[in-house]
Amino acid sequence: xxxxxxxxxxxxxxxxxxxxxxxxxxxxxxxxxxxxxxxxxxxxxxxxxxxxxxxxxxxxxxxxxxxxxxxxxxxxxxxxxxxxxxxxxxxxxxxxxxxxxxxxxxxxxxxxxxxxxxxxxxxxxxxxxxxxxxxxxxxxxxxxxxxxxxxxxxxxxxxxxxxxxxxxxxxxxxxxxxxxxxxxxxxxxxxxxxxxxxxxxxxxxxxxxxxxxxxxxxx
Amino acid sequence: xxxxxxxxxxxxxxxxxxxxxxxxxxxxxxxxxxxxxxxxxxxxxxxxxxxxxxxxxxxxxxxxxxxxxxxxxxxxxxxxxxxxxxxxxxxxxxxxxxxxxxxxxxxxxxxxxxxxxxxxxxxxxxxxxxxxxxxxxxxxxxxxxxxxxxxxxxxxxxxxxxxxxxxxxxxxxxxxxxxxxxxxxxxxxxxxxxxxxxxxxxxx
Amino acid sequence: xxxxxxxxxxxxxxxxxxxxxxxxxxxxxxxxxxxxxxxxxxxxxxxxxxxxxxxxxxxxxxxxxxxxxxxxxxxxxxxxxxxxxxxxxxxxxxxxxxxxxxxxxxxxxxxxxxxxxxxxxxxxxxxxxxxxxxxxxxxxxxxxxxxxxxxxxxxxxxxxxxxxxxxxxxxxxxxxxxxxxxxxxxxxxxxxxxxxxxxxxxxxxxxxxxxxxxxxxxxxxxxxxxxxxxxxxxxxxxxxxxxxxxxx
Numbered sequence: 001x002x003x004x005x006x007x008x009x010x011x012x013x014x015x016x017x018x019x020x021x022x023x024x025x026x027x028x029x030x031x032x033x034x035x036x037x038x039x040x041x042x043x044x045x046x047x048x049x050x051x052x053x054x055x056x057x058x059x060x061x062x063x064x065x066x067x068x069x070x071x072x073x074x075x076x077x078x079x080x081x082x083x084x085x086x087x088x089x090x091x092x093x094x095x096x097x098x099x100x101x102x103x104x105x106x107x108x109x110x111x112x113x114x115x116x117x118x119x120x121x122x123x124x125x126x127x128x129x130x131x132x133x134x135x136x137x138x139x140x141x142x143x144x145x146x147x148x149x150x151x152x153x154x155x156x157x158x159x160x161x162x163x164x165x166x167x168x169x170x171x172x173x174x175x176x177x178x179x180x181x182x183x184x185x186x187x188x189x190x191x192x193x194x195x196x197x198x199x200x201x202x203x204x205x206x207x208x209x210x211x212x213x214x215x216x217x218x219x
Numbered sequence: 220x221x222x223x224x225x226x227x228x229x230x231x232x233x234x235x236x237x238x239x240x241x242x243x244x245x246x247x248x249x250x251x252x253x254x255x256x257x258x259x260x261x262x263x264x265x266x267x268x269x270x271x272x273x274x275x276x277x278x279x280x281x282x283x284x285x286x287x288x289x290x291x292x293x294x295x296x297x298x299x300x301x302x303x304x305x306x307x308x309x310x311x312x313x314x315x316x317x318x319x320x321x322x323x324x325x326x327x328x329x330x331x332x333x334x335x336x337x338x339x340x341x342x343x344x345x346x347x348x349x350x351x352x353x354x355x356x357x358x359x360x361x362x363x364x365x366x367x368x369x370x371x372x373x374x375x376x377x378x379x380x381x382x383x384x385x386x387x388x389x390x391x392x393x394x395x396x397x398x399x400x401x402x403x404x405x406x407x408x409x410x411x412x413x414x415x416x417x418x419x420x421x422x423x
Numbered sequence: 424x425x426x427x428x429x430x431x432x433x434x435x436x437x438x439x440x441x442x443x444x445x446x447x448x449x450x451x452x453x454x455x456x457x458x459x460x461x462x463x464x465x466x467x468x469x470x471x472x473x474x475x476x477x478x479x480x481x482x483x484x485x486x487x488x489x490x491x492x493x494x495x496x497x498x499x500x501x502x503x504x505x506x507x508x509x510x511x512x513x514x515x516x517x518x519x520x521x522x523x524x525x526x527x528x529x530x531x532x533x534x535x536x537x538x539x540x541x542x543x544x545x546x547x548x549x550x551x552x553x554x555x556x557x558x559x560x561x562x563x564x565x566x567x568x569x570x571x572x573x574x575x576x577x578x579x580x581x582x583x584x585x586x587x588x589x590x591x592x593x594x595x596x597x598x599x600x601x602x603x604x605x606x607x608x609x610x611x612x613x614x615x616x617x618x619x620x621x622x623x624x625x626x627x628x629x630x631x632x633x634x635x636x637x638x639x640x641x642x643x644x645x646x647x648x649x650x651x652x653x654x655x656x657x658x659x660x661x662x663x664x665x666x667x668x669x670x671x
Contacts, residue, residue, distance in 0.1 A: 004319045008308075009378040015307040015346075076301025077317070085293035085322040129483060149581045153571045163585055164569050166560040167592050170599035172324060177603065198595075209588055216580040231574070232657040 001085045002094045010097030012071075024106045030056040031114045042119050049118035049126060050179035057107050058168050061092060061139040063105045065147040065164065066157050068095060069214070073151050083216055088211040094208065097137070097145045102158075104136030120183075127182040131175040134195045138171050141206035148213035171198055196211045220244055221266070221370060221401055224324060225275035229310060236422050237274065240364055243307075244284055244371075245399040246415035248392070250406070253422030260300065260374055262350045262422070266403055267297035293322055295370040302359045306348035318365050319418045320417055325365050333364040339385065345421045352379040366416065371395065373404040432653045434631055435660045440646040446479035448641035450630055462627035475539040478567045483533035486526045487551075490558060493523035493639065497565075498590040501583035511647075513579035514654070516586065517569060518646035522639050524562035532557050550604035554597050561589045575654055 013020055030081045034052045035045055072078035081091050111132050146164035148155035178191035220242060235258030243249050251259050264270045266277060268284050268291060277284045284291045304313045314330045323395045325333075334343055346353060356379050363371060371392075377385050379384035389412055392402055396414040441568035463481030470477040497519040505512030535545045536550050546552070565586055655661050 001319070004316060004324075008316050008320075009303075011312070012305060012307055060418050063538065074301075074303060076299060076303040077305060079269060079299065079301065079315060080297075081302045082269060083287040083295070083297055083319055084320050086288070086320075107512060145584070148566060149585060150571070155571060159567055159571055163561070163564045166557050166564065166596070169557060169590065170592075170595050172601045173599045205308075205591070213581065213584050215578055219577060 002090055002097075004013065004079075005011060005094030006098045006101070009095060010101060012042065013102040014100070019064075019067065019141040020102055020106065023039075023060050024110060024212070025105050026063060026111060027056050027060040027069055027107055028114065029057060030115070033182050034110065035117070045118045046120060046183070047180075049115060049120050050124075050176040052118070053111055053114055053128060054132075054135075054176040057111070058165065058172060059138060060107060061103055061136060062143060062161055062164055062168075064099070065143040065160055068099050068147040068158070069151055070168070071219075074079040078214070082214065088214065090205040092144055092148070092210045093203070093207040094143075096140045097146070100137045104132075104140055106131045107136060113170075114163040120179075122184050124179050127188055128179045131178045131195060135171045135175045135200055138198050138202045139168060141210075142167050145206055145213055146208040148210045149219060151214070157188055165184065171195060174198075220278075220280060221403075222281075223266070223275065224278065226262070226265065226272045226277070228265070228392055229273035230258075230260050230261065233348050234273075239420070239422075241418055241420055243418065244416060245401065245402050245405065246396050246420065248412055248414035248416070249401075249403045249418040249420055251403065251420045251422065252266060252405070256278060257422040259422060260350070263297070263299070263372050263374050263403065263405065265279040267295060268292065269297075293369050295372065296321070296338050296358055296363060296366045296368045297374075298376060299373045299374045302347075302355050304347045305357060309344050309346050310334060310350070311343040313358055314361050314410040317362055320351065321362070321366060323365065323367055330358070331366060333361050334358075336364060337361045339388065353381055353384065354379055360388060360391075363395075369400045371400065371402045371404075372403065375405055375407070377406050377408050377410065432509060433569055434511055434514070434655055435658075437511055438648055438651050444663050445641050445644045445648075448637050448644065452634055455637055459627055459630035459634050462623060462630060467623045467627050468621055469505035473541065476537060479537045483530060483537060484628055485632045486533065487530040487555060488632060489553065489635045489639060490523055490527035490631050491531050492607050493519055493526060494558060494561065495534075495590060496649055497523060498586040500582075501579070503584040503591055505580055505583035505587075509656070511651075512581070513583065514642070514647050514650045517584065518643045518650055519602070519639075520562060520569075521646070522642050524559065524566065526635070526639075527555060527559040527562055531559065541610070548604070550601045554600050558593070561593075561610050565589070567620070582597070 028203045033053055034048060036049070038044065048197065069078055072081070083089060108129060112125045112129050115128050120128065143160075143164050148162040148169075149163065153159060174191045174194050178188040178195070181188040181191060222242045223239055224238040225237075227296065228235040234333060235256075241249060246302070251262060255261050261270070265272050265385070268277075268288075270397075271285065276402070279287060279291050279294070302406070303317060305316075308316065313352055314334065318325045318330075331340075331343060334340060336362060339354065339357055342350070342354070346356060350358070356376075360376060375386060381386065385408070389410060393413050396402060396412070402412075402414075438497065463478055466479075469480070497516045500512045500519065501516035503509060504516060506513075521671055531552065534555070538547055538552075539545050565582055568585055569578045569582045572581055652661060
């Protein structure tokens with residue numbers, strides 16, 4: 001069941017590859033705008049890098065949330081999912097995982113390259129990638145709640161950012177914080193464990209909350 | 220047995236209907252009639268558990284359906300206005316994936332057979348977006364051939380279908396009713412379906 | 424004397440009850456506010472470290488407390504409405520949100536006013552101020568979501584879910600911001616080192632907290648009454664009220 005929904009969403013993403021690339025290029029453009037706006041001074045860029053990459057990842061992940069449920073809502077496949085004898089939470093989990101595979105993973109893979117533009121040391125690049133790897137699934141999971149609540153509403157895209165971005169703050173703090181800690185020569189284990197804890201918590205609660213939201217939105 | 224007890228529906232400030240009572244036995248067909256906006260679709264969405272009635276209760280085997288959740292969904296198939304098919308997936312993928320998500324996985328052969336029966340042979344590998352309205356409807360209805368549920372709730376299943384397809388669906392429904400299934404449907408078309416018991420429900 | 428409290432869980436009877444008790448709370452709010460401000464601005468001694476500027480805490484602290492407390496109360500009623508499908512509790516939650524957001528805004532505004540003479544800048548990324556700002560975002564999210572949904576029943580439920588998600592997240596956010604703040608020390612001055620308070624200051628503050636309470640209750644009851652009228656406009660009892668001309 002979980003496999004079927006993931007397979008389905010990946011298949012759909014494959015047939016619409018341009019969507020995946022749009023998000024990825026959005027991420028690249030946002031990160032590249034910062035040196036243009038604050039100047040190419042390398043020391044400053046190096047301190048900014050973790051925050052910039054993380055904020056850009058937040059925005060990119062959020063922008064793609066609209067599509068998580070809305071296409072399925074429009075063509076009626078979502079209401080069929082609600083009528084499935086299997087647990088809706090599991091289905092939502094599958095959709096969030098598929099969303100992460102399609103939008104999160106490309107960001108994780110692209111991040112080290114963007115980090116090089118900011119002259120991050122090798123080890124910091126590694127930490128940045130690890131935090132994104134652990135943190136982006138949290139974004140997809142929490143985002144699923146926002147996407148489910150704003151389903152079919154006018155101005156849903158902007159609204160979802162209001163709902164979801166404040167909830168992203170802890171991940172942002174610890175994600176960017178880990179890289180900063182590493183660059184400052186301090187340990188970053190605590191940061192990673194906390195992001196890991198957020199991931200576990202959102203794995204447990206977010207699908208359930210998003211499933212209830214879907215039932216509310218489709219009633 | 221599917222029962223509706225004192226059902227009421229409110230949309231915004233307006234009460235669409237109230238005090239709707241019915242009971243549907245195995246092999247029974249219920250046709251829901253009424254002008255546009257009388258709440259036919261709302262009633263059907265309540266019956267399949269997508270929305271809750273403003274008052275009253277729907278029971279399956281004497282238990283409220285909202286307390287049954289998955290157990291009810293396992294015996295019920297709903298085909299609504301929306302086709303429930305993905306434009307970017309092929310006919311075959313659509314049928315197999317929607318069946319799997321509805322709880323009954325089917326093999327490629329089973330799917331091929333069903334599609335052949337519903338008149339889509341040779342089109343299995345086409346994406347749904349290139350099909351006509353009638354053909355899309357057939358893809359949606361093909362699910363009825365492969366599902367093993369007993370309650371079918373069909374909202375205007377005959378829309379956009381040609382004469383041959385209507386005949387086909389009619390035969391399919393009669394066979395389902397003969398085997399002890401139940402059908403709740405709305406349609407604006409005149410259609411005679413033979414059934415052990417037929418209920419006509421008129422919404423104002 | 425036995426009162427059937429359940430009677431008041433129906434919007435119609437709650438409407439008349441709220442109409443009767445709102446003026447009492449409003450009156451209490453005015454009295455307490457005048458008393459509290461008088462104590463705060465005229466009776467309480469001048470702080471030897473902070474001068475007269477500290478007096479803003481008589482508004483700032485109650486507002487900050489109320490802003491946090493009201494969010495929890497709002498989430499509580501929204502949750503009750505979601506769990507037991509009681510319309511009145513959901514209306515209550517909807518009525519609380521604007522008041523909560525207002526207190527959050529006042530807390531931020533007065534915080535900035537206090538920060539200018541104290542820290543030499545309007546805004547400091549202090550952990551409390553930052554958390555308060557995020558709280559304002561949460562309030563705004565709740566209100567925008569409810570405003571975007573036309574169907575009131577869906578608005579109630581969707582709002583409840585986001586309020587509950589918010590309540591679960593508030594401790595996490597608060598903790599994260601604290602951690603973030605300790606890591607980036609230097610820019611901010613901790614507010615924790617407030618000097619011990621004179622008794623009159625404490626009294627003034629407590630009176631102001633009660634005033635905020637009374638004000639909140641009065642405003643929330645009044646707003647709930649308006650929401651009830653709006654939602655129940657098609658019912659017989661509202662039509663009757665209108666005929667009598669008693670809808671205020």
